[in-house]
Amino acid sequence: MVFSALVRRLGLVLPVLVTGCFAGDAPEEPVAPCDVPTTPPALSRLSRAEYVRTVRAVLDPTLPDDVFRDLPFEPNVGGFSNGAGALNDEVLHVDRYYDVAERIATRIDVAAMTPEMVIDEYGERLFRRPLDDGERERLMAMSDPTDVLVTMLMSPGFSYHSSRADEWALASRLSYAITGGPPDAALLAAAASGRIDVEAQVRRLFATPAARDAMNRVVFEWLQLAALYDTWRDIEDFETEREVMVDEIEALVGRTVFDGPGTLEALLSESRDGRVGLLGTRAFLVRFARYDESNAVQRGKFIREQLLCQPINPASGVVAGMFRPVEGQVTTRKKYEMLVTEPACATCHRQMDSIGFAFEGFDHAGRPRTEDNGLPVDTTSTIVGAGDADGSFADAAALSAHLAKSEYVARCVARTMFRYTFRRFERPGDACYVDALGDEFVRKGGRFEDLFVSIATSDAFASEVAP
Amino acid sequence: MSIGRRRFLVGASGASLALPTLLSRPGHAQSTPPKRLVLFFTPCGVQQEQWFPTGGERDFVLGPTHAPLAPHREDLVLTKGIDLAVRTTSRGDSHHRGMAMVLTGREILPGDDTGSTGLAGGISVDQVIANAIGGATPFASYQFGVKTRWDGRVFDYASWAAAGRPKPSNDDPAAAFRDLFGEPSPRRRHVLDAVREELRRLRATLDGADRNKLDVHLASIESVQARTQRSCDPPAMPIAEDFGAIGRAQTDLLVRALACDLTRVATLQWSTGVSHQAFPWLGVNDSHHDTTHSPESIEDRTGKLLAIEHWYAEQFAYLLDQLEQVPEGEGTLLDHTLVVWFNELSFSAHGTTDMPFVLAGRCGGALETGRFLQFDRKKHNDLLVTVLNLMGQEVSTFGDPELCDGPLPL
Numbered sequence: 037m038v039f040s041a042l043v044r045r046l047g048l049v050l051p052v053l054v055t056g057c058f059a060g061d062a063p064e065e066p067v068a069p070c071d072v073p074t075t076p077p078a079l080s081r082l083s084r085a086e087y088v089r090t091v092r093a094v095l096d097p098t099l100p101d102d103v104f105r106d107l108p109f110e111p112n113v114g115g116f117s118n119g120a121g122a123l124n125d126e127v128l129h130v131d132r133y134y135d136v137a138e139r140i141a142t143r144i145d146v147a148a149m150t151p152e153m154v155i156d157e158y159g160e161r162l163f164r165r166p167l168d169d170g171e172r173e174r175l176m177a178m179s180d181p182t183d184v185l186v187t188m189l190m191s192p193g194f195s196y197h198s199s200r201a202d203e204w205a206l207a208s209r210l211s212y213a214i215t216g217g218p219p220d221a222a223l224l225a226a227a228a229s230g231r232i233d234v235e236a237q238v239r240r241l242f243a244t245p246a247a248r249d250a251m252n253r254v255v256f257e258w259l260q261l262a263a264l265y266d267t268w269r270d271i272e273d274f275e276t277e278r279e280v281m282v283d284e285i286e287a288l289v290g291r292t293v294f295d296g297p298g299t300l301e302a303l304l305s306e307s308r309d310g311r312v313g314l315l316g317t318r319a320f321l322v323r324f325a326r327y328d329e330s331n332a333v334q335r336g337k338f339i340r341e342q343l344l345c346q347p348i349n350p351a352s353g354v355v356a357g358m359f360r361p362v363e364g365q366v367t368t369r370k371k372y373e374m375l376v377t378e379p380a381c382a383t384c385h386r387q388m389d390s391i392g393f394a395f396e397g398f399d400h401a402g403r404p405r406t407e408d409n410g411l412p413v414d415t416t417s418t419i420v421g422a423g424d425a426d427g428s429f430a431d432a433a434a435l436s437a438h439l440a441k442s443e444y445v446a447r448c449v450a451r452t453m454f455r456y457t458f459r460r461f462e463r464p465g466d467a468c469y470v471d472a473l474g475d476e477f478v479r480k481g482g483r484f485e486d487l488f489v490s491i492a493t494s495d496a497f498a499s500e501v502a503p
Numbered sequence: 504m505s506i507g508r509r510r511f512l513v514g515a516s517g518a519s520l521a522l523p524t525l526l527s528r529p530g531h532a533q534s535t536p537p538k539r540l541v542l543f544f545t546p547c548g549v550q551q552e553q554w555f556p557t558g559g560e561r562d563f564v565l566g567p568t569h570a571p572l573a574p575h576r577e578d579l580v581l582t583k584g585i586d587l588a589v590r591t592t593s594r595g596d597s598h599h600r601g602m603a604m605v606l607t608g609r610e611i612l613p614g615d616d617t618g619s620t621g622l623a624g625g626i627s628v629d630q631v632i633a634n635a636i637g638g639a640t641p642f643a644s645y646q647f648g649v650k651t652r653w654d655g656r657v658f659d660y661a662s663w664a665a666a667g668r669p670k671p672s673n674d675d676p677a678a679a680f681r682d683l684f685g686e687p688s689p690r691r692r693h694v695l696d697a698v699r700e701e702l703r704r705l706r707a708t709l710d711g712a713d714r715n716k717l718d719v720h721l722a723s724i725e726s727v728q729a730r731t732q733r734s735c736d737p738p739a740m741p742i743a744e745d746f747g748a749i750g751r752a753q754t755d756l757l758v759r760a761l762a763c764d765l766t767r768v769a770t771l772q773w774s775t776g777v778s779h780q781a782f783p784w785l786g787v788n789d790s791h792h793d794t795t796h797s798p799e800s801i802e803d804r805t806g807k808l809l810a811i812e813h814w815y816a817e818q819f820a821y822l823l824d825q826l827e828q829v830p831e832g833e834g835t836l837l838d839h840t841l842v843v844w845f846n847e848l849s850f851s852a853h854g855t856t857d858m859p860f861v862l863a864g865r866c867g868g869a870l871e872t873g874r875f876l877q878f879d880r881k882k883h884n885d886l887l888v889t890v891l892n893l894m895g896q897e898v899s900t901f902g903d904p905e906l907c908d909g910p911l912p913l
Contacts (some may be wrong), residue, residue, distance in 0.1 A: 063510055079713040114657035124668055125720035128646065129725050130681050134695070138688055176702060183690050190698040192705045192717075232561065266653070267790050268781045326797070327781070327788040350620075352597030355796065355853045371798050461614075501508070 057384035058346045078121035078196045080459055083110045085117060085253060089217035089246075091189070094161040095144050103139050106132045114455030115342070116257050117210070121459055137189035146181040154184045162217055163193035165204035165227075203227040209500070210234065210492055213457040214241045216250035238492045242485045248294055251484070252286045254456055255314075258287070258342060261323055270328035271401045279287040281319040281402070288317060293484050300449055300482035310404060313440060315339070315395070321337050324392075325400035326356030329406075333385065336392025343439060344422045345448035348384060355381075361450035367408040369396050393417045394435040446482050447474030453484075457491050458500065469496045532607035537639070538867045539761050539840040540594040540894055542606065542770045543822065544661045545815040547776040547791050548848030549859045550808055555583050556580065556875045563875035568809060571817040577873040578823060578837060580862040580913075584878030585886050586905035587855035595620035595657075597855055601847030602657050602776035605858075608884040608902020611657065612667055620657060625902055627663040628887050632894050633768040641730040644768035647679060647753040647758060648672025650780060651772050658776035661845075668719070672772045676752035683760050684737035692728065692831055699724050717910045735763035750818055758825040762836055771822070773815065776847045781790060795851040797913050808851060819844055823863055834865075841866035841893055858883055869893045870913070878911060885911050 082090060084107045092099055113119020120291045123129075146223035155175050159167045171193060178184050188194055197212070198205040207227035211219040219227065222240070224233045241247055256262075263422050264278045271277050294301035304313040314320060317368070324334035341347050348498060366374070376385040394417035400407050415431040429435040439445050450473045455461055462470050473490060480486040491497050524807055549568065554632030556563040563574060563581065572579065593600050593610050601896060603611035603623040615887035629644060637643025646662050651672040653659050660669035673679045679878040699721060723756050738759045741752035757769050774780040787794055787807045822842065829836035844861040848854055860883070865872055884906045891898050892910050900907040 079709065079716050106675065108656060109652055111669075119657070124664075124716060125723050126664065126668075126670055127642075127723045127726050128671060128673055128682075130695075130720075130723045131512065132678065134677070134688075134691060134727075135681070137694075138690070170704070171701065174697060178693075180690070183694060186690060186694045187697045189699045190694060192698075193701065196705075199709065260654075262654075263779065266650075266779050268783065268788055270788065326793055350599060351853065352596060353853065354597075375798050 038371075057348055057387050078228075078460070079199055080119070080121035081110070081123050081125075081195055082197065083118045084108070086212055089215075090162070090194075091140055093218050093220075095140065099140065099143065103143065104136060106135050108132050110281050113459065113503060114461045115260075115452065116254070116456045116459075118216075118456065119459050127322075133190060133195070134186075137186045140189060141185040144185060145234075146185055149181045150261060151176055151178055151181055151184045155182045155188075158185065159188060160224070161218065162188050163191075164208040164224075165193075165198060165200070165202075167193070187493055198386055203230055203232055206232055206234075206498065207237075210237055210499070211241065213492065214238060214250065214488055215244060215246035216253060217246055234493050235489050238489045239485065248290060251293060252289055254453075255285060255289055258452065259314075259320055259323060260338075261319055264319065264323055268327055269322055269325065269400060271322070278322070281317070281322060285314070285319045288314065298483045298485055300446055300484070301440040303440075304445075305437050307433070310409070312436040315436050315439075316432060321395060321398045321402035321441065322400065325402075327400070329400050330396060330398065331400075332369060332372055332389050332392030332396060334392070335395045336388035336390065339391050339439075340388050342452070343424060343448055345451055346387075346422065348388060351381075351384075365409055365411070367396070367411045367413060369393050369408070369414055370411075387421070390418045390420075391435070394429055394432045397431055419484050443474075443478050446478050449482075450474040450477040450487060453491065454489055456487075458495070466496075467492070517772055517779075525680065531841075533820070535711055536836075536839045536867070536896055537636070537767055538869070539767045539836070540629060540769075540890070541757065541761070541822070541840055541842045541864075542629050543819060543842060543844045544770065544772040545812075545819075545844070545846055546774050546776050546844060546848075547795050547811075548851035548854055549812050550805055551850050551854075551857060551859075554812070554859055555857070556581050558875065560874050560876065568794070568812045569816055571813065571820040572823075573887045575820060575823045575827075575863065578863050578865075579825075579874075580870060580872055581875045582860045582862070582886070583857055583876070585860055585881045585883050585911075588851070588882035588903075589855065590885050590903070590906070595825060597853035598777045599657055601855070602660070603810050604902075605845055605847055605883065606661060606887070607663055608887050608906060609666070610903060622657050622669060623660070623663045624666050625663065626665050627661070627670075628890050628901065629662055629768050629770055630664055631891060631896065631901075636767055636795055636894075640764055640766050641733055642683070642760070642766035643726070644670070644770070645679070645683070645757070645766045646670050646709065647757050647769060647771045648674040649750040649753055649771070649773045650674060651775055653775045653777070653779055661772045662770050664719075670770075672770065673771065674749070676749060676756060677685065679753065679756050680737070680741055683756060683765050684735065689729075695724050695728055699728075733763060733765060735765065739768055746782075747784075747818075748773075751821065754818070754822050754825060758829065758836070760821070762824075762831075764830045773818070777902040782811055785814055787811060803868050819861075819863075826864065837863070838865045839867045840864040841870060843890060851857065866893045869895075876911075876913070881911055882906050882908060885909060889913060 065473050087107055088104045109233050110117055111119060111122040113122050125193050155167065155172060175187060178187065198208055204227045207219040207223045211217060211223055223237060226237065261282060268274065288306065296302050304315065306313050310315065324338055325331045337348055372389055376382050376389065394415055396408065396413045397404060397415045417435055418428045419426050423441040425439060425444040427438050429438060451462065451470050454473055476490045477487050516592045553567045556565050558564050565576060587601060587604060587609065588601050589604060590610050594613055595611055599620040601613055606629065607623045608628035609623065609625035612624045614621040624911050633644035651659055651674055660671060663668040664670050702717055704722050706714055706721070709717065724747040738755055741756065743749040743752040753771060757771055759765050761769065774791065781788055787810060789797060791811055795805065797804055823837060826837035826840055831839055842863040846859050849856055849858045861869065884902050885908055887901045888898060888907060889910045891901055899909060
């Protein structure tokens with residue numbers, strides 16, 4: 037990459053760390069050809085979800101959730117829970133992983149098996165590669181078959197994603213990226229043959245139920261919906277309702293990403309029962325709300341950060357404006373507008389609030405409304421500073437329809453999927469690659485399946501399994 | 504006093520508790536009880552007007568928030584005038600900086616290239632003490648948590664093993680009970696020996712950060728393997744689901760772990776920085792953090808926040824009650840413990856001046872209590888130096904030396 041291009045790219049990132057609302061920005065134009073990033077991947081543990089899927093796929097699909105309850109949580113990296121590269125095995129983790137491994141192993145009936153039979157039956161699938169002679173020998177030296185199983189579940193061959201440079205590692209990487217679980221028999225067979233047809237495997241895996249589950253999880257984490265389970269809303273029978281809300285998201289993903297056009301546009305703009313796309317779902321509207329009041333700040337912040345890839349700098353210093361009392365009967369929107377008037381606050385708040393106001397047509401429970409506190413709602417909204425996503429909109433439906441067609445948004449989503457599939461945030465050396473990924477996603481009409489193909493067949497993806 | 508003798512005590516709840524006395528333990532007969540350190544975290548700042556005492560060093564009157572602590576007035580050292588020491592270049596807002604810096608005294612790490620914040624930039628004081636004295640007990644330290652899982656970033660952790668290496672809290676009292684008081688599985692030693700061998704072999708093929716990661720993994724396994732059983736009456740197996748009950752169960756386990764000398768360093772972390780915990784039983788349905796920024800009248804907002812802070816003060820009082828219930832040496836466990844109550848903010852609107860540090864316990868006679876100390880703009884690093892000094896560590900700086908002026912004049 038030429039130096040000026042690098043400076044231009046970094047220039048978008050670095051100066052705003054000091055001042056301004058945005059901590060980063062999406063690069064504007066593509067530069068080619070790309071160098072393959074050379075930073076080796078961090079040794080990464082299986083995440084909680086990957087651990088559970090792997091054990092269920094290999095040992096017993098009926099193992100109940102409770103068995104896995106004590107698994108350590110991984111740090112959140114790039115917005116997703118699969119960044120277990122950032123997880124260190126502290127003492128507490130050893131205790132918890134041990135508890136879980138023994139709980140699993142004692143539920144698998146291996147009493148009649150010899151250690152060798154346990155290794156032959158489960159070893160390769162648990163490790164996602166053949167065991168080497170030394171590993172095999174050392175496990176064979178154990179006398180109790182359950183000990184063998186517990187040991188395998190605690191071994192680095194199971195616990196860590198492979199850091200070897202071979203087809204087995206590539207098979208694993210493909211499988212966890214698309215299905216969130218271990219390679220199936222067909223993929224292991226391809227790895228054993230020494231030649232994986234990556235595109236064919238991606239398309240095959242994308243059609244499996246596991247890929248749907250994995251995409252549901254991606255969307256769940258992208259929308260930060262875990263918060264629905266940690267906070268409360270003034271909604272009758274909320275504990276049941278939030279499950280229904282998450283089901284609604286999964287149904288939308290199924291209809292648009294898998295059974296329909298398969299595009300980002302469809303995901304964001306499907307019109308159904310008076311709701312438009314992902315941002316019209318109750319789950320989104322309720323997640324980004326207060327207990328009993330809509331919250332345009334949170335809704336707008338999500339769109340600014342997650343659909344436009346423009347992270348808002350945290351407020352610096354004392355947040356003084358919040359002590360201004362608001363008198364009289366006003367709409368929620370008016371209340372926020374009156375609260376955030378200090379120029380020091382308003383400059384950045386406008387970047388969030390002016391987008392979030394589009395959703396004032398929905399209350400804290402995600403119900404459509406025309407009035408708020410007895411006054412008519414105002415759902416006009418604007419986006420500025422985000423390329424072709426900019427515009428003024430009458431309401432949430434118009435905003436969603438516009439975002440759905442925006443290349444700027446598509447590039448941001450490609451960037452997000454980079455973070456998910458590479459299990460890390462992008463680094464400066466990745467800028468060119470991430471740009472190219474955005475280009476290709478736009479060129480292919482924003483189809484998710486093709487985005488996975490672009491990622492999986494790239495040198496960058498393959499290079500991250502190389503030493 | 505014969506080995507195995509148990510003294511029966513009546514707890515605050517009226518239930519009979521069987522507690523061992525340290526004097527009855529072999530190897531410690533007649534010796535001075537060791538010093539313990541307990542760090543108690545509550546989030547989101549405080550309403551300072553109702554928090555700080557009025558009056559002078561000895562004749563102070565507790566603030567309304569601290570009413571539940573009235574029975575412990577003589578066990579406390581309340582402080583005012585200590586500010587969170589930060590560099591202006593630090594990323595993040597006051598919540599991020601506070602979580603990363605309040606126990607480490609070091610600048611928060613930069614995060615990724617999108618400009619976000621990273622994790623803490625150094626070891627926290629509790630881990631310094633754990634490294635120094637932890638070898639004497641089965642657990643060098645133990646992190647007790649009460650719903651401390653939010654998003655897996657800096658807000659979730661109070662304790663740090665090193666820069667970028669959080670010590671996560673155990674939020675499950677049942678798991679903490681198993682760790683501390685359970686019989687290890689008979690196959691554990693055998694299995695962990697085999698796992699250690701595999702890790703060593705993998706380690707030899709790696710370098711840099713990956714090798715360091717396996718070093719941590721290996722050290723953790725070795726620490727588990729080195730644990731010795733210590734006879735101790737286990738408390739009742741805890742069953743707790745809601746926030747308050749989990750906190751009580753964790754407090755009980757913590758006190759018992761200290762009393763049995765299973766560890767001498769413990770943290771009790773309530774929720775996370777930028778807490779998303781709601782308190783419906785106090786009439787606070789929005790999260791603690793949302794409440795601090797809620798667009799409602801000052802009276803409504805302050806009233807809710809005071810209810811939360813008062814409730815946390817009750818939990819702190821409960822901890823002190825329990826420590827005081829354990830006879831030890833010539834006094835009680837509280838006499839040999841230093842408790843530090845800390846927060847990531849000072850006032851709730853992202854304040855960093857007049858951090859609400861409260862000390863309690865006499866730390867084996869090192870700390871004179873029953874006082875309200877008003878300092879003239881001291882840096883919080885200096886309090887951390889003081890904590891280390893009280894616990895017997897002869898240091899004159901801690902964390903970022905540029906943010907240190909020397910120990911507080913106590």
